Amino acid sequence: MNSEVQVKHMDVENKLLSKSNTSALEVDLFLEAIYRQYGYDFRHYARPSLLRRINNCLLREKKSHISELIPCLIHDVYFFDRFLQDMSITVTSMFRDPHIFNLVNEVVIPKLSTYPTINIWHAGCATGEEVYSTAILMHEAGLLERTRIYATDYNNQSLAIAEQGAYPLDKAQQYSTLYNLSGGKFSLSDYYRVSQDSIVFNDTLKEKITFAHHNLMKDTVFAEMHFILCRNVLIYFDQTLQNQVLKVLSDSLIHRGYLMLGDRESIDFTAISEQFDKAHKRARIFRKKLFVDD
Numbered sequence: 001m002n003s004e005v006q007v008k009h010m011d012v013e014n015k016l017l018s019k020s021n022t023s024a025l026e027v028d029l030f031l032e033a034i035y036r037q038y039g040y041d042f043r044h045y046a047r048p049s050l051l052r053r054i055n056n057c058l059l060r061e062k063k064s065h066i067s068e069l070i071p072c073l074i075h076d077v078y079f080f081d082r083f084l085q086d087m088s089i090t091v092t093s094m095f096r097d098p099h100i101f102n103l104v105n106e107v108v109i110p111k112l113s114t115y116p117t118i119n120i121w122h123a124g125c126a127t128g129e130e131v132y133s134t135a136i137l138m139h140e141a142g143l144l145e146r147t148r149i150y151a152t153d154y155n156n157q158s159l160a161i162a163e164q165g166a167y168p169l170d171k172a173q174q175y176s177t178l179y180n181l182s183g184g185k186f187s188l189s190d191y192y193r194v195s196q197d198s199i200v201f202n203d204t205l206k207e208k209i210t211f212a213h214h215n216l217m218k219d220t221v222f223a224e225m226h227f228i229l230c231r232n233v234l235i236y237f238d239q240t241l242q243n244q245v246l247k248v249l250s251d252s253l254i255h256r257g258y259l260m261l262g263d264r265e266s267i268d269f270t271a272i273s274e275q276f277d278k279a280h281k282r283a284r285i286f287r288k289k290l291f292v293d294d
Contacts, residue, residue: 128162152214
């Protein structure tokens with residue numbers, strides 16, 4: 001490579017590096033503004049996922065640079081709600097991953113049945129389909145009457161959908177199939193009524209569920225839980241935030257309580273790994289150890 005070509009090549013590299021550094025600075029300033037203005041801390045969100053959502057936001061808001069979003073954040077009261085919708089992960093379904101519900105029936109339910117009252121926490125419940133799935137599971141195990149399910153998310157719009165317990169009618173067949181694969185004992189239609197183009201889950205399930213706003217990135221313990229489900233939430237966090245959230249989850253569990261994570265998540269090499277045993281070798285179900293000195 002001759003010297004002239006080499007200089008041009010270096011100039012291109014320097015421009016790309018400068019652009020990359022500028023974008024990183026813009027992201028940092030944007031996240032700091034969110035934290036200071038609203039108290040939501042996305043600074044330890046996994047960067048690839050974060051950047052995809054910020055780019056979606058740029059397209060929707062018709063902006064060219066991330067720094068242009070900061071005045072919107074400060075002066076437009078509705079902008080942050082729109083951004084929060086971008087950040088919220090709402091990929092869910094009734095009885096998603098049926099084999100997991102079969103394992104809960106096999107591994108967790110027999111132990112939960114030994115308690116006079118049972119507290120379950122769905123952390124990051126999104127629009128609530130899996131919460132109602134759990135309520136049905138507890139009903140069919142004969143445990144719903146002594147169970148309270150707490151379902152939380154930081155997205156108030158998702159929580160509003162979850163509280164209504166109304167989902168598109170065209171999903172009913174898919175949900176029924178997943179229910180059957182999960183070991184359902186009856187018909188899923190026993191648990192809902194049809195209203196226009198929606199299925200609406202029964203009040204007997206709803207009255208056992210408490211929906212509440214809770215931000216895993218900044219809020220504290222939900223005690224005392226016998227079973228916590230936090231599936232496919234940690235994959236969007238970096239190691240620092242994962243450790244912070246896992247500590248909240250661990251501190252919210254009774255000794256010998258159960259924690260269930262998503263298929264791509266683990267507590268291995270985290271701050272709480274020594275506090276748990278693996279309850280099942282094929283599933284991300286962990287059981288908190290009993291400490292003799294407590």
